[in-house]
Amino acid sequence: MIRNKKDLKQYLKQDKQQLGITRKYPRPFTDEIWKYEIALRKYEYWLNTSKSKAKKLILQFYKLRWHILGVKLGISIGPNVCDKGLSIAHFNCININQCAVIGENCRIHEGVTIGASGGSDAPIIGNDVFLASGCKVMGKVKIADGCVIGANAVVVKSVEEKGVTVGGVPAKIISKNNSDKFIYWYK
Secondary structure, eight states, rough: OOOOOHHHHHHHHHHHHHHHHHHHHHHHHHHHHHHHHHHHHHHHHHHHHHHHHHHHHHHHHHHHHHHHHHHHHHEETTTTOOOOOOEEEEOOEEEOOOEEEOSSSSSEOTOEEEOSSSOOOOEEESOOEEEEETTTESSSOOEOOOOTEEEOOOOOOOOOOTTTETTTTTTTEESSSSGGGGSSSSO
């Protein structure tokens, strides 16, 4: 969770690094995903730190920017859900429940749904997890560090073994071999 300016800078730096971007600023007519992640992080910062009325105006600005970019890109990620190092590979149809908890260096592809089953029973996803295109993680499940969730997999049971690849409907372990090659992009 972003609690101060130092945290904000660290989150922005690690998100940029995981996206593989070396430029200092986003380009005016491209870099939409990077702009979305910046808006998300600044919204989180102002949400967690704003106390005065003046700061609440800034909070509303970043909330609106985050919302507009999210609608434009088809991305719905609530504040304070993803830890630093978030990497959205492609936009469109990304829905993450606001009660979910996602660790550091998570890579998300298009069509991913991380949803709750009945209220706040949302997934807890570890660090260095790769979520491939179209995968679904539903209910009160835990995903261990270093796992890969395969394309179109539906995870309804916890994956407690670190560094494995799961796939299928319902998802089961399909590989214990070098899953980390999909995860450690820019460390």
